[in-house]
Amino acid sequence: MWSQAQPNIALVKYWGKRDVARNLPAVGSLSITLDALYSRMSVDFLENRGLDELVVNGEENSAMLSRVSGCIDRIAGNDRPAARIQSESNFPLAAGLASSASAFAALVLATCESVNQTADTLAMARIAGSVSGSAARSFYGGFVELAAGDENIDVWSIVGPEDWPLKVVVAITETGPKPLSSGEAMIRCAKTSPFYDSWVERQPDDLAAAREAVDKRDFEQLAAVSEHNCLKMHSVMWASRPPVVYWNNATIACMETVRDLQKKSEPVFFTIDAGPQLKAVCLPSAEETVRDALSDTAGVVTTLVSGLGYGARVLEQS
Numbered sequence: 001m002w003s004q005a006q007p008n009i010a011l012v013k014y015w016g017k018r019d020v021a022r023n024l025p026a027v028g029s030l031s032i033t034l035d036a037l038y039s040r041m042s043v044d045f046l047e048n049r050g051l052d053e054l055v056v057n058g059e060e061n062s063a064m065l066s067r068v069s070g071c072i073d074r075i076a077g078n079d080r081p082a083a084r085i086q087s088e089s090n091f092p093l094a095a096g097l098a099s100s101a102s103a104f105a106a107l108v109l110a111t112c113e114s115v116n117q118t119a120d121t122l123a124m125a126r127i128a129g130s131v132s133g134s135a136a137r138s139f140y141g142g143f144v145e146l147a148a149g150d151e152n153i154d155v156w157s158i159v160g161p162e163d164w165p166l167k168v169v170v171a172i173t174e175t176g177p178k179p180l181s182s183g184e185a186m187i188r189c190a191k192t193s194p195f196y197d198s199w200v201e202r203q204p205d206d207l208a209a210a211r212e213a214v215d216k217r218d219f220e221q222l223a224a225v226s227e228h229n230c231l232k233m234h235s236v237m238w239a240s241r242p243p244v245v246y247w248n249n250a251t252i253a254c255m256e257t258v259r260d261l262q263k264k265s266e267p268v269f270f271t272i273d274a275g276p277q278l279k280a281v282c283l284p285s286a287e288e289t290v291r292d293a294l295s296d297t298a299g300v301v302t303t304l305v306s307g308l309g310y311g312a313r314v315l316e317q318s
Contacts, residue, residue: 001113002042005105005138005312007091008033009168009279011226011271012210013233014133016186016200018148023130025148026190027203030210031137032281033144034168035161035309039089039102041110043072050082057088071104071131075111083114091304100182104128105138105312113314121311125155141310143214145207159214161308167287169280170304171294173250182274185237185244192241199236219283223269226281230271237274246275250299254278257297261290 008031016026052069054061068085076083085107089099108128112118121139129136129146136153137144142161147154190196206229213222237244251272258270258280268282268290282290287305295303 001110002040002315003106003109003113003312004038004040004315005102005109005135006034006141006309007037007039007099007102008134008137008144009271009281010134010137010273011222011281012203012206012229013273014146015233015236015274016190016196017133017183020187023133025133025146025153026200028145028147028207029134029137030143030145030158030207030214031134032166032168033138033141033161033309033311034306036304036306037089037091037102039087039099039106040315041103041106042086043107043110043114044084044086045076045080045114046082046084048082052083052085054085055087061087067131068107071107071127072111074127074130075108075117076115100132101134101138104132104135108135109139109312109314122155124312126152129153129155139311142308145211157311158211161310164214164217165284165307167282167284167290168306168308169282169287169290169294170306171250171254171278171280171297172301172304173248173254173278173299174276175301178246178275180244185240185274188242188244189236189240193236193239195232195236195239199232202232219267223267223281226271227269234272247272248276248299250297251276251278253297253299254280254294257293258290261286261293266290 010029010031012030014025014029018024018026054065054068105128108124125136125139136155137146140157142157143159145158206225209225261268266286268280268286271279280290291303291305
């Protein structure tokens with residue numbers, strides 16, 4: 001039995017942990033779930049009690065095995081038999097494209113199905129979020145809000161993918177893994193960045209503005225708050241000691257491309273997560289123009305285009 005989950009791109013970012021041990025976010029966030037990119041997972045329990053086996057895109061992967069095994073333990077218990085976990089993704093991993101979000105959402109769903117313990121969506125989202133904070137959002141489709149509660153997160157879809165069908169053009173500027181994981185970077189920023197407290201304090205204002213923009217389908221307002229929130233997050237990173245800089249020359253060139261398109265009144269804005277890839281969010285009418293412009297930008301390896309998609313689900317057996 002295979003499950004599938006899509007990566008999500010935060011427009012109002014999750015950055016920082018209020019409780020590192022429980023992986024509780026310091027701030028709420030608002031994201032969009034993509035449809036063209038995916039991670040698929042299967043979890044098959046074996047008869048022996050040996051070590052788990054993780055195969056990612058056809059190759060054994062020991063680097064992620066401890067996190068994956070720990071996630072399965074939360075559902076199946078520590079005394080479970082060994083498991084063979086297979087994972088497939090159709091986009092670069094650990095490169096700032098939310099691969100951990102889609103992977104752990106798919107893993108939680110696949111494990112629950114394998115042990116016949118499928119819980120309600122929020123309960124599964126909370127398990128996934130305890131391993132990868134953004135994974136909770138991949139259980140939901142369209143525009144998704146996550147609230148950082150005192151004891152647990154709450155997460156829900158505020159607008160479905162068909163209700164405001166925006167497009168996302170991803171400019172891939174580097175296909176390799178990023179030099180520092182998001183989790184490590186968040187801890188460093190919280191400890192050393194002079195801007196971190198201000199980031200946490202002002203997040204509710206950005207969330208309110210983004211929520212209002214989505215409710216009103218106000219693209220200009222959503223663009224303004226999303227770009228501002230993105231740049232604030234990276235300012236927190238850049239001011240850390242040592243600084244956390246995920247951008248490369250092509251990332252900046254892509255930002256300039258988007259700015260040029262905006263000057264021509266194209267409905268598009270950018271956002272950048274913890275990685276070097278730029279995501280250009282646009283109205284469907286601008287998709288081809290945005291894709292062509294980013295494809296022609298110096299340093300861009302390739303572009304991926306996606307609409308908005310649905311949350312994690314079990315795949316039908318063929």
